[in-house]
Amino acid sequence: MIDWVQIISNAAQEIISPTTAAYALAALGLAIHFGFTGLLNFGQAGFMALGAYGYAIATLTFGAPVWAAILTGILAAIVFALILGIPTLRLRADYLAIVTIAAAEIVRLLFTTNTFVEVTGSANGLQGYKGPFEALNPIPPGQYGFGPWVYNEYDWWVRIFGWTLVALAAFITWRLFKSPWGRVIKGIREDEDAVRALGKNVYFYKVQSLIIGGVFGALAGMIFILPRAVVPSNYQTSLTFFIYAILLLGGAATVFGPIIGSVIFWVLLSFFSGFIARAVEVGWLPFLTNIQAGQLRFILVGVAIMLIVIFRPQGIFGNKKELAFVK
Amino acid sequence: MAHAAGRPLPHRAMRYLTIGLFGTAIAALALTFASPASAEDIGLDEFDNKISGLVELADEPLGDVQLVVDGGGFRVEVVSGDDGRWAVGVPERGGYTVTLNEATLPEGIAVIDPELEQPNVRTITVGQSGSAVANFFIGQGPRNTTSLFDQIIDRLFNGLNFGLLLALAAIGLSLVFGTTGLSNFAHAELITFGGLITLLFGVTLGFPVWIAIPIAILFGAGFGWLNDAVLWKPLRRKGVGLIPLMIVSIGLSLAVRYTFQLFVGGDTQQLPGATDTTLSIGVFGLSWIDVASMGVSVVVLLGVAYFLLRTRIGKATRAVSDNPALAAASGIDVDRVIRIVWVVSGALAALSGILWAYFRPGVSWDMGFQILLLTFAAVTLGGLGTAFGALIGALVVGLFVEMSTLIIPSDLKYVGALVVLILVLLVRPQGILGRKERIG
Numbered sequence: 001m002i003d004w005v006q007i008i009s010n011a012a013q014e015i016i017s018p019t020t021a022a023y024a025l026a027a028l029g030l031a032i033h034f035g036f037t038g039l040l041n042f043g044q045a046g047f048m049a050l051g052a053y054g055y056a057i058a059t060l061t062f063g064a065p066v067w068a069a070i071l072t073g074i075l076a077a078i079v080f081a082l083i084l085g086i087p088t089l090r091l092r093a094d095y096l097a098i099v100t101i102a103a104a105e106i107v108r109l110l111f112t113t114n115t116f117v118e119v120t121g122s123a124n125g126l127q128g129y130k131g132p133f134e135a136l137n138p139i140p141p142g143q144y145g146f147g148p149w150v151y152n153e154y155d156w157w158v159r160i161f162g163w164t165l166v167a168l169a170a171f172i173t174w175r176l177f178k179s180p181w182g183r184v185i186k187g188i189r190e191d192e193d194a195v196r197a198l199g200k201n202v203y204f205y206k207v208q209s210l211i212i213g214g215v216f217g218a219l220a221g222m223i224f225i226l227p228r229a230v231v232p233s234n235y236q237t238s239l240t241f242f243i244y245a246i247l248l249l250g251g252a253a254t255v256f257g258p259i260i261g262s263v264i265f266w267v268l269l270s271f272f273s274g275f276i277a278r279a280v281e282v283g284w285l286p287f288l289t290n291i292q293a294g295q296l297r298f299i300l301v302g303v304a305i306m307l308i309v310i311f312r313p314q315g316i317f318g319n320k321k322e323l324a325f326v327k
Numbered sequence: 328m329a330h331a332a333g334r335p336l337p338h339r340a341m342r343y344l345t346i347g348l349f350g351t352a353i354a355a356l357a358l359t360f361a362s363p364a365s366a367e368d369i370g371l372d373e374f375d376n377k378i379s380g381l382v383e384l385a386d387e388p389l390g391d392v393q394l395v396v397d398g399g400g401f402r403v404e405v406v407s408g409d410d411g412r413w414a415v416g417v418p419e420r421g422g423y424t425v426t427l428n429e430a431t432l433p434e435g436i437a438v439i440d441p442e443l444e445q446p447n448v449r450t451i452t453v454g455q456s457g458s459a460v461a462n463f464f465i466g467q468g469p470r471n472t473t474s475l476f477d478q479i480i481d482r483l484f485n486g487l488n489f490g491l492l493l494a495l496a497a498i499g500l501s502l503v504f505g506t507t508g509l510s511n512f513a514h515a516e517l518i519t520f521g522g523l524i525t526l527l528f529g530v531t532l533g534f535p536v537w538i539a540i541p542i543a544i545l546f547g548a549g550f551g552w553l554n555d556a557v558l559w560k561p562l563r564r565k566g567v568g569l570i571p572l573m574i575v576s577i578g579l580s581l582a583v584r585y586t587f588q589l590f591v592g593g594d595t596q597q598l599p600g601a602t603d604t605t606l607s608i609g610v611f612g613l614s615w616i617d618v619a620s621m622g623v624s625v626v627v628l629l630g631v632a633y634f635l636l637r638t639r640i641g642k643a644t645r646a647v648s649d650n651p652a653l654a655a656a657s658g659i660d661v662d663r664v665i666r667i668v669w670v671v672s673g674a675l676a677a678l679s680g681i682l683w684a685y686f687r688p689g690v691s692w693d694m695g696f697q698i699l700l701l702t703f704a705a706v707t708l709g710g711l712g713t714a715f716g717a718l719i720g721a722l723v724v725g726l727f728v729e730m731s732t733l734i735i736p737s738d739l740k741y742v743g744a745l746v747v748l749i750l751v752l753l754v755r756p757q758g759i760l761g762r763k764e765r766i767g
C-alpha cells in the first residue's frame with residue numbers, strides 16, 4: 001500500500017532543503033525586478049547560471065578561495081545586468097522580456113558548447129569545487145537532527161549557509177523598500193513619467209534594481225550548486241518560469257512572499273510527485289507510466305501559473321493595491 | 328555601478344560603452360574559436376546511447392582527428408584520442424551522420440572507398456542496443472573536399488529554407504501581437520501541434536502524407552481558434568492586462584508542452600520520407616523535400632500578403648493592428664478580426680511545424696519550443712506587430728543562423744542570431760520595418 005509516512009517525510013524535508021533556499025533567493029531577486037520595479041526579467045536563469053559557473057570556474061580553474069569565488073559570481077551578474085539593462089531599460093517592457101530571455105539562452109549555450117570544454121566542462125558540467133567550502137565547515141563530522149531532518153555535517157552546513165543568505169537578502173530587501181530609494185522604485189512601477197517629472201533619473205534606478213535582483217539570482221545559483229554538480233541543462237528557460245510561479249504564488253511585491261512561496265511550491269511538488277509515483281506503483285492510475293507521472297508536475301506548474309494570474313494576481317500574501325500589472 | 332550613484336554618463340556615451348562591452352566579448356569568443364575542443368569522450372554520462380569508432384591507418388592509431396556527429400537536431404564534434412578511439416553520447420536512437428574532417432588527417436592521407444561518392448561521410452543508425460560504430464577506410468589518396476563556394480551555396484539554401492519556415496510561424500505570432508498586444512509564448516505549442524498531428528495521421532493512422540498535411544493544417548487552425556475561444560477571448564472580456572496575459576501564455580506553454588510529452592513521449596519520430604536519401608537532388612546537398620518546402624512557404628507567404636493587402640478582412644486586420652479603438656468605431660467587428668487572426672495564425676504555425684519537422688528532421692514534443700526564441704527574434708528584428716517585418720526578420724535570422732556556421736562552431740549557431748537581435752535593438756529598437764512611435 002502507499003507509504004504515507006515516506007511521502008510526507010520527503011515533502012517535509014523540502015521545507016529546509018538548499019534547493020528551496022536557492023529558489024527563494026532567486027524569487028526574491030525577481031520580486032525586486034518584477035514586483036517592486038515592474039521590470040519583466042525573463043533571464044533569471046542566466047543570472048543563476050553566471051553565479052553557479054562564476055563560483056565553480058573561479059574555484060576550479062583559478063584556485064580562488066571561497067570569498068573570491070563568490071565575488072566572481074557576483075561580478076559576473078553585475079556585468080550581465082549592465083549589458084542587459086543599458087540597451088533595453090529605456091524601451092517598452094516587452095523588449096526587456098525578449099532581450100533577457102535571449103541573453104539567458106546565450107549564457108546557457110555558451111556554457112554548453114564544446115568550444116570551451118576545458119573551462120566549462122561542456123554538457124557534462126563541472127564538479128569537484130566543494131573542497132574550499134567544506135573546509136570552512138565548523139560543524140564536527142556526524143549525523144544531526146530529528147524526525148525527517150537528519151543530515152550529516154556538510155548537508156547542515158549547506159542548509160545553514162543557504163538560509164542565512166536568504167535571511168540576509170530578505171532583510172536587505174525589507175530595508176531597501178522602507179527607504180526613500182525603495183519609494184522611488186515603487187513609484188517607477190506605478191507611473192514612470194510622474195517619477196521623471198519629480199526629477200529622478202528613472203533609467204539609473206532601473207539599472208540599480210536590475211543589478212541588485214541579479215546579484216540575488218547569482219547568489220541563489222551558488223546555493224543551488226552546493227548540494228549537486230553544475231550542469232548547463234539545469235539553466236533552461238523553464239527554470240525562470242518555475243521561479244515566476246513561486247513569485248506569483250507568494251505575492252510579487254512582498255518580501256516574505258517569495259520565501260514562503262518557495263517553501264509551499266517545493267513541499268507541494270514533492271508531495272504531489274511522491275503521491276503520483278506511489279499511486280502508479282500500486283496500480284491506482286493504470287493509464288500512467290512512472291515516467292509520465294514525472295511529467296505531470298510540469299503540467300501542474302503551468303496550470304497553477306495560469307490560475308494564479310487569472311484569479312489571484314496578488315498571490316497569497318500580496319496586497320491587491322500593489323500589483324506589478326498596472327498596464 | 329559607479330556612475331549610477333554619481334553623475335549619469337551621457338546616453339550616447341553609455342551606448343558606446345555597451346557596444347564596447349559586446350565588442351570585447353565577441354573578440355574574446357573569436358580568439359577561443361581558434362583552438363578546437365579536445366576530448367575523446369563527450370556526453371557519455373549524459374546520454375544513454377553511444378556512437379564510437381576507431382581511427383587507424385594500417386593498424387596504427389591516428390590521434391587528433393576531428394569527427395562531427397550530426398542527426399535529429401543534435402550535433403557534436405569530437406577528436407580522436409592518442410589510441411585513435413573516440414566516443415560520443417547521443418540523446419536518441421535513430422539515424423546519424425558521422426563526418427570525418429579530412430583536413431585533420433596527416434599529410435597525404437584520406438578516407439578512401441571507391442563505392443561511395445563521399446567516403447568521409449558515414450550514415451549509421453543507433454538501434455535497440457543503444458550503440459553504433461562508425462569506422463572509415465583510411466589510406467593514401469586524394470581528399471574529398473567540399474569547396475568553400477559549395478559550402479556557401481549549401482548554407483545559403485539551408486538558411487533560406489529555415490528562414491521561410493520561420494517566417495510562417497513569425498507572421499502568425501506577429502499578427503496576434505499586432506491585433507491583441509499579446510506576446511504569446513504558447514505559439515511554440517501551435518508549431519509542435521502541426522508536427523504531431525501530421526505524425527498521428529501520416530504514420531500512426533497510415534494516411535498518405537499529402538492527405539495528412541492538409542488535415543494537420545486544418546487541425547492547427549482549429550487549435551488556434553480553440554486557444555482564442557476558450558482562453559484569450561474571456562480574458563480580453565475580463566480586461567486582464569498585457570503583462571498578466573503574457574505570463575498566462577507562459578503557463579499555458581508549459582502545461583501544453585508537457586501534455587504533448589505525456590502523450591507522445593520524449594522520442595523523436597520521423598515523418599514519411601523525412602530521412603529518405605533517394606530524394607536527394609545531388610546538387611548543393613538539397614533534396615526534393617527542401618525544394619518542396621521552400622516552394623510551399625513562398626506560395627503561402629504570397630497568399631498571406633494578398634490576404635493582408637487586397638481582401639477586406641485583411642485590411643480590417645491591419646486597421647485593428649494600427650488602432651483597435653478607431654477600427655471598432657469605424658464599424659469593424661474587432662472580435663471577429665481577432666478570431667480570424669487566431670485561426671490563420673494557428674494554420675500557419677501548424678504548416679511551419681510540419682516543415683520544421685522535415686528540416687530538423689523529426690517530430691518531438693518540444694520541437695516548437697526549440698525555435699520559439701528565434702521566432703521572437705524574427706518578430707522583434709522586423710518590428711513588433713508588423714507582418715512584413717516578421718517575414719524579413721525571419722529571413723535574416725534563418726540566413727544568419729545557417730551562414731554563421733561557416734565561421735563559428737555549429738553548436739553556437741543560435742547564439743549568433745540572439746546576439747544580432749540584441750545588437751539591432753541597440754541601434755534600431757523599433758526593428759527593421761517598425762515605426763518609432765511603437766517603442767516608447
